[in-house]
Amino acid sequence: MRWLRHLILLLPLLVVGGARAEPDNYVDIVRGKALATVGDCVACHTTSGGQPFAGGLALQTPFGAIVTPNITPDATTGIGSWSADDFARAMHEGRRPGGTYLYPAFPYPYYTRVTRKDLDAIYAYLRTLPPVENRVNRNTLPFPFNIRLSMIGWNMLFFTPGEFKADPKRSDEFNRGAYLVEGLGHCGACHTPFNSFGASQNDKYLQGNRIDNWTAPNITNDMQAGLGKWSVDNVVQYLKTGQTRFSLASGPMKDVIENSTSKMPDTDLKAIAAYLKERGAAGSPAPAPLPASDPRMQMGEAIFVDTCSACHMRSGAGVEHMFPKLAGNVITTQNDPASLIRIIITGGRATATDSFPTSPSMPSLGYRLNDSQIAAVVTYVRNSWGNAAAPVSAETVKDLRARVAGAGD
C-alpha cells in the first residue's frame, strides 16, 4: 500500500505542478524577481505582518478602499490559474482573464509600458512563490464606483496603452531610466498630481503630489523643489542607501527604498537618476523669503532653538547619516508643506538599509506644539538658511492634524 500513499502525496504536486515554473526557467525567474523588486509589487500586495504577495492590503483612495488581490500562485484565491497571457493582459490593459476591468489603483497605466519579455519573467517568478490561500474581498468600493464597467470611460479618457518606445535621440541610459520610471517603477503614481478622476495629470508629470498625508516631492530637475541641486550620484545614493548629505528618506519613500530601490543594481539606479535629471525642470519659482523680522519667523525661531536645534543644529546643518539637513533640503521648500507638518506631529523613522541600518527617529512633537506653533516653526524652516517658500497657516496644520490623528509611527 506504500505506493498508494506516495501517489496520494504526489497528486497535489501534479495538479499544482502544471502551474509552476519550469526548472530551466532559472534565468527568467531571477530576472523576474529583480523586476518584481523594481515594481515593488510586495508593498501593495502584502498586509502588515501578512504573507508576502498574498494581498489583502486596503489601499485608501478618494473613492473608497480597494483591497489588493492575492498574487501568489494559489489556484482558487490567487493567480494560480492564470496563464502568461492572462498576466500580460492585466499588466498591459488592466483587465482580468474574464475581461473584468481593474481599477487604476493598480498602476496599469504605467505597467502598460513594460515589455512582454519582462512581464513573462515576472510571471515566471511569481509562479515560484509558495501558494498562499488567502481570499480577499475585491468589491469594497461604494456605489457608483463599484461599477467596474465605468472603467471603460476612464480608460478612454486617461489610459494610453502601449509598450515603452525608446527615444532614439537620447542615450541608452536615459531610455533605460525612462523605461524604469515610466513603467515598472511607476514613480509618477505618487509623484504626479491626480485629477478629480484619480488619473495622473500628464501636464504636471513628476511635479509632486500629496500621498497618505505626506508630500511626494517634485522629482523633476527643478531648483526650488525638485532635484535641481542634486547630482546624479546624489540620486543614486539616495535610492540605494536612503540618504544623502541633504536628506534622509522617511514616510512612504522609506518603504520604496527598503523594499525596492536599495535592492536594484547601481546601473539601473544611475539610469533612473540620469533620466530624472535630464528630462527637464518644472515647478513654481521660489518666492522671496520671509524677513527674519516677521512675527511668524520670530516665533518659529524661538521654537526651533528650543525644540529642534539640538539635533538639526542652529545652522540647519543637521548631522550626517542621522538628522536631516534643513538648509537647502528641498523637502522644506515644496509647495505643499505636508511632510514637514506631518513629521512634527506624528514623528517618523528614516530608512534602514544595509549601508545605513540605524533608522534614526524623529520624535512626535504633536503633543506639545499647538497648530500655530507648528505653523510658525515650519514657516521658519521654510524661510531660513537660504530656504524660501510660502508661509504655512495654523489652519493648514489643523487640517493635517485631523487627517493624521492616531497615525503616529
Added chain:
Amino acid sequence: MVRRLPRKDVVIVGLGWTGSILAYELAHTGLDVVAIERGPWRDTAVDFNIGTAADELRYAVRQDIFLRPTQETLTMRNNPSQTALPIRKWGSFLPGNGVGGAGVHWNGQTWRFLPDDFRIRSHMIERYGEGIMPEGNHIQDWPVSYDELEPYYDKFERVAGISGRAGNIKGEIQPGGNRFEGARENEYPTPAMKQGYQQELFTKAAANMGLHPFPRPSANISTAYTNPYGCSMAPCTYCGFCEWFGCANYSKASPQTCVLPALIREPTFEARTECEVTKVNLTVDGKMATGVTYVDANGEEWEQPADLVLVCAYGLFNVRLLLLSGIGKPYDPASDEGVVGRNYAYQTGSGSTAFFEDVKFNPFAAAGSTGVALDDFNSDNFDHGPHGFVGGASITCAHTNGRPIRYHPTLPGTPAWGSAWKKGVRDAYQRVANVGAQGSVMSYRNNYLDLDPTYKDALGRPLMRMTFDYQPNEQKMANWMAERCNEIAKAMGAKVTQVNRLGVPWNVVPYQTTHNTGGTVMSSDPKTGVLNRYLQSWDVPNVFVMGASAFPQNAGYNPTGTVGALTYWGLDGIFNYLKSPGALVQP
C-alpha cells in the same frame, strides 16, 4: 512539560553588549543564532524618545529600566561568619534589565586596563617581594596580556566610536593623552569630549603638581560617527542624562546604537525577549552542553537545543547560571577549592568634594564621561613601597549631570531640610567640584559568590549569596587616594574641601557602582578559574562565558572597555572552536 524546540547552531543567554556583538558576528557568518533575553526589547526610537527620555523621576528615582528584585535578587553578607539576607531593593549596584543590558544605562567611561594590571601578581612580587601581597589574597595574573588584547580593545573602541585622546601610539608618548596607557595601535576613533571650567582648574592644578591629566575616554561621543557595522551616532549634546537613562540622541554607545540595527537585519538571527534561561543543559556525562532550558513570559518551559552555548548575562548572573547548571566545581572558601564563585571583586570609591567661591560650574552641561582624569596613582604607576598596599585608582574631576531631583550639593554643616537647606542648595549648586578616585579591588579567599542555603526565587531555585567586604588593603589604598584627591582639590583653589573615605563595612544600600567582577574567572590553571584564556569553560568546551565575571580581580577603572575587548578576543576563540571543536587549551 518542557517542550523541545528545533536545534540552533548557537544559543546566547542575554542580549547586552557581549551577547549582541557575538550574535552579530556569528549570524553574519550564516550560523543560526538565537538570543534569549530575560527583559523586554528596547529600541532608541521607541523606548528612549527625546520627548520622554529625560525623565529623572521615572528613570533615576524609580529605576524604570533596571532589574526588579522580583525578577532576581541576591542574598548578601560581609563575611562568612554572618547569615546572608536577601537584597529587597537594589542599592549599591543596579543590574540592567532587557535588551542592551547595562549597556543602556551606563555613563560610558571606556577604559583599557594597564599592561601591569594583566600580570599584577608577578609584577608586584618582582618589584616589591612577596611581603606586599595582602593577607588572604587570591590575586592572580590574567591568562592574557595587554599586547594580546590591544587589537581587540581597538575593535571595541571602533564599534563604540569612543572619544578620547591617545597618550601612547605605538610606544610614542602623545601630549595631552594618558602617558601611562599601554601602547595603542591607533588614535581614538573620535576626538575627546569638550570639558567644563572645573576640569580646566583640575588640569592646571594637576599639571602644576607634576601630574598628568587627560580627557577621560568617553562613549558619549564628540562628533558624528559611523562604525564598522554601518551604525551611525550623533554628537553628544551634553544634556546630562546618561547614567540610569537610555540616550535619546544616539550619542551614547550601546548595543542599541552600535550593534542592534545591523544585527536585526541578519536573516539567521532571532531574539526571544521576556524569556529567562533557567539552566544550561548538559549531556549525561556532563562534558558537553546540549542547549538551554528557559521559561517564557507565560511561565511555559522550553528546551532550546544548540551546539554552542554562550553565557552573556550580567556577570553576577553568569555565575549563578553556572552554579545552577553544574558547570565547573563550586568554590568553597573553607577548603579553598573549587572555582565557580571564586574571586568576586568590586570597586572602591573615595575622594574629595571641593567648594569654591565666585565660580559657575554649570554642572547640568555634562555627559556621563566628560571629565579629566589622571593615572599617576593607578596600577603600579607609582612606588607602592612606602604605602604597603596593592592596587591603585584612576582619579577624575567630573560632573556627569546637574539634574534637578537628585543633584543637591550643600556645604558641610548645612541642615538636611527646610529653608536653610534650600538656601544651601541654591548657594552651592554652581560651585561644587568633585575629585574622585575609582580604585581597584583585589580578590580574596573570603570574598566570593555561592548558592544561598535558605532563600529561593519564584521558580524554587536558590538565590545566589554574595559574601563581600572591603579588605584592609583596599581601605588603605582608597583612603590614601582620598588624600591625593584632596590635595588636588585644594590646589584647584577650593575654599573648603571634604575628604570622602571608603565606607566600611561595605553597605548594600547606598548606590556605589555596578562594577561587580569575578566569579567565572579566566585563568591559566583550571584550579584557579572557570574559563581558559579564550573564555571557554575548562569543563564544558561548548560553553563560553563573557563579561566582567571573567576578571581575576578588578582594576582601578570602569570595566566595560575590557569586557568589550574580551568579547572580541573570545570571539576569535569561538571561531577556532567552530573550526575544530574541543578544548582550545589543554589543562
